[in-house]
Amino acid sequence: MTVLQLDHVTKTFGQGRTAVRAVDDISLSVETGELIVIMGPSGSGKTTLLQLIGALLSPTRGEIRIHDRPLAGLGHTELARLRLHEIGFVFQSFNLLGALNAVDNVALPAALAGVSGRARRNRATTLLDRLGMAHRGAHRPEALSGGEKQRVAIARALINNPPLVLADEPTANLDSASGYQVLHLLQQVAVDEHKTIVMVTHDHRITPVADRLLWLADGQLRDRESDFATAADPVCGMEIIIERAAGQREIGGTTLYFCSQVCLDKFDANPDRYLPATRDRHGR
Amino acid sequence: MISFAAKNLSAERMRLAISVGGVALAVMLIVLLRGLFVAYENKVSGYFERIPAQVWVMQQGTADFFHSYSIVPDSERDRIAGIPGVAAVYPYLARQVGFMLHDQQSLLYLVGFDPSAPVTGPARMVSGSAQPSEDGIIVDEVFARKHGVHLGEELVVNGTTLHVTGISNGGDMVMFQYGYVSIPTARRVLGMPDVDNALLVQLAPEADARDVGTRIAAFSPRLLVRDTAAVVAVNQRVITDSFLPVITVLLVIGFAVGVAVIGLTIYSAVLEKRREYGVIKALGARADQLVVVIATQAMLAAIIGYAVGIGLAMAARAAAARWVPAFVSQIVPADLLWIAGATAAMAVLASAIPLLRIARIDPAEVFRS
Numbered sequence: 001m002t003v004l005q006l007d008h009v010t011k012t013f014g015q016g017r018t019a020v021r022a023v024d025d026i027s028l029s030v031e032t033g034e035l036i037v038i039m040g041p042s043g044s045g046k047t048t049l050l051q052l053i054g055a056l057l058s059p060t061r062g063e064i065r066i067h068d069r070p071l072a073g074l075g076h077t078e079l080a081r082l083r084l085h086e087i088g089f090v091f092q093s094f095n096l097l098g099a100l101n102a103v104d105n106v107a108l109p110a111a112l113a114g115v116s117g118r119a120r121r122n123r124a125t126t127l128l129d130r131l132g133m134a135h136r137g138a139h140r141p142e143a144l145s146g147g148e149k150q151r152v153a154i155a156r157a158l159i160n161n162p163p164l165v166l167a168d169e170p171t172a173n174l175d176s177a178s179g180y181q182v183l184h185l186l187q188q189v190a191v192d193e194h195k196t197i198v199m200v201t202h203d204h205r206i207t208p209v210a211d212r213l214l215w216l217a218d219g220q221l222r223d224r225e226s227d228f229a230t231a232a233d234p235v236c237g238m239e240i241i242i243e244r245a246a247g248q249r250e251i252g253g254t255t256l257y258f259c260s261q262v263c264l265d266k267f268d269a270n271p272d273r274y275l276p277a278t279r280d281r282h283g284r
Numbered sequence: 285m286i287s288f289a290a291k292n293l294s295a296e297r298m299r300l301a302i303s304v305g306g307v308a309l310a311v312m313l314i315v316l317l318r319g320l321f322v323a324y325e326n327k328v329s330g331y332f333e334r335i336p337a338q339v340w341v342m343q344q345g346t347a348d349f350f351h352s353y354s355i356v357p358d359s360e361r362d363r364i365a366g367i368p369g370v371a372a373v374y375p376y377l378a379r380q381v382g383f384m385l386h387d388q389q390s391l392l393y394l395v396g397f398d399p400s401a402p403v404t405g406p407a408r409m410v411s412g413s414a415q416p417s418e419d420g421i422i423v424d425e426v427f428a429r430k431h432g433v434h435l436g437e438e439l440v441v442n443g444t445t446l447h448v449t450g451i452s453n454g455g456d457m458v459m460f461q462y463g464y465v466s467i468p469t470a471r472r473v474l475g476m477p478d479v480d481n482a483l484l485v486q487l488a489p490e491a492d493a494r495d496v497g498t499r500i501a502a503f504s505p506r507l508l509v510r511d512t513a514a515v516v517a518v519n520q521r522v523i524t525d526s527f528l529p530v531i532t533v534l535l536v537i538g539f540a541v542g543v544a545v546i547g548l549t550i551y552s553a554v555l556e557k558r559r560e561y562g563v564i565k566a567l568g569a570r571a572d573q574l575v576v577v578i579a580t581q582a583m584l585a586a587i588i589g590y591a592v593g594i595g596l597a598m599a600a601r602a603a604a605a606r607w608v609p610a611f612v613s614q615i616v617p618a619d620l621l622w623i624a625g626a627t628a629a630m631a632v633l634a635s636a637i638p639l640l641r642i643a644r645i646d647p648a649e650v651f652r653s
Binding site: 047050051054056057076077080081082083084085089091092095097098099100104108109111112113117156168 | 559563569570646
């Protein structure tokens with residue numbers, strides 16, 4: 001069953017000579033239970049695409065449908081209702097509310113949906129338990145680690161049982177171990193609960209969990225393998241398009257590509273620090 | 285959403301304290317100013333309302349006893365007493381006197397009264413005797429406290445030495461206080477051997493005040509006849525005309541201060557938590573739910589501020605009664621009700637600007653790290 005359908009969606013910011021086409025004629029169909037990963041460099045239009053799918057922006061052209069229901073023509077209240085019931089959001093910077101503890105943060109969308117106090121707290125506690133966070137339910141975000149915050153955010157995204165979960169760089173602010181844990185949790189959610197997950201990222205660690213991997217560059221969705229040659233920056237780990245790399249170094253017959261001058265300078269200052277990882281990662 | 289609003293508000297104690305403190309001070313200001321006005325009004329009219337006479341006879345052209353001077357020959361007393369429907373007629377001798385006390389200029393509103401029929405005498409005695417001797421004077425307790433006057437102390441008024449033989453209450457006119465002497469002493473001190481300021485008429489049980497008044501007025505064109513209610517109203521107007529506009533302006537300022545304090549603290553909280561409100565919008569909050577969040581925070585600050593403000597006003601009133609006797613404030617339940625309504629209105633108005641700000645927050649912003 002198709003949960004999400006994008007037909008020739010374009011989003012342009014500005015007008016005339018200053019117009020920027022952030023999303024350019026994208027068509028996409030996502031089925032129930034699929035975990036789609038959309039990768040792309042910074043400025044490629046990933047976040048704009050997620051905002052469009054999340055009914056937070058309206059496309060300049062084209063149509064977006066969730067469960068075959070077109071978003072165009074829906075008023076503010078209907079769009080808010082759609083976000084509340086049909087979509088769960090997981091943000092890069094967690095976006096938990098500082099005044100609320102973990103349980104109340106998770107329960108917030110249920111409160112917005114009019115679920116009674118006890119029922120929403122029970123539901124939030126159950127979700128936190130499933131994500132291994134039951135013991136941290138009474139803690140406020142400031143007392144939680146990055147990985148814990150993201151697990152709370154995932155629980156919040158699921159509390160109204162939405163069919164579609166949108167995750168924006170969910171591992172970007174996490175260390176390696178926490179990042180993997182969050183990834184596997186999202187994968188588990190997709191499999192166990194038949195949720196459709198659309199994740200945008202530039203973190204190459206995410207690729208193994210994806211049912212489908214898409215590449216976004218200059219606002220256009222491409223098949224990464226055939227259209228672009230990419231490489232991981234050995235310093236920051238970001239997946240970059242080779243032809244747009246800020247610089248490159250030849251080390252022992254291997255070419256390393258860098259996303260920016262900053263990473264290049266870091267590498268030049270201490271190449272040994274980054275070489276082992278590079279070799280392990282690529283086996284070269 | 286109410287619980288979220290309450291948690292949001294209480295999470296930042298300092299901001300809550302500022303908000304509540306501002307409202308409390310505004311409420312205290314409003315309560316005390318309103319109380320001051322009520323007290324002034326009641327004090328000015330209270331003395332006249334207490335006098336057990338139904339009809340007042342004054343000199344034609346008299347406005348009120350504080351701004352105009354009425355002279356009625358005492359001989360008119362016997363003639364009026366003979367009018368049908370009149371049971372008794374008493375002289376009213378009263379005038380403000382200034383004299384030096386403890387090297388300072390002091391004011392008393394000196395009233396003559398008959399201790400055996402104390403129609404114009406003190407309301408209640410606090411200490412000493414209610415029967416002043418020929419050189420005795422009863423002073424109001426506010427005057428006594430303000431000037432450190434004690435029983436037995438000598439006051440030299442218009443060259444006459446009077447001994448304080450009693451201290452009473454209920455004779456504070458705010459700007460000055462009452463002092464009571466016997467009628468012969470009042471005539472001597474005030475230099476009014478055969479004239480009075482007014483005549484107080486007690487009616488026979490079956491008599492109609494209007495009929496008797498008409499008969500007295502017909503008796504002499506130089507006399508002005510008013511019933512007690514008219515006398516009270518005319519003297520109250522002294523306060524309402526002079527103080528009400530000032531008090532009203534101050535009440536409006538107090539209200540505006542309350543609105544500004546709640547509005548600014550909630551607005552600054554919204555600015556600071558702009559991202560969180562964006563998150564709530566992104567998650568699917570409706571506009572009315574955000575209104576509830578903001579209005580609840582403003583209303584909670586207003587309710588707590590109101591309670592604290594009333595407490596502060598009571599404490600300030602008690603402290604003033606002890607340390608600043610001239611400051612009077614009378615708090616009546618009806619005023620507390622409308623002040624509660626005004627405080628709620630503060631919260632509603634204060635919510636408007638933060639809500640406008642929230643309406644402009646783009647939920648899509650929350651995707652930016």
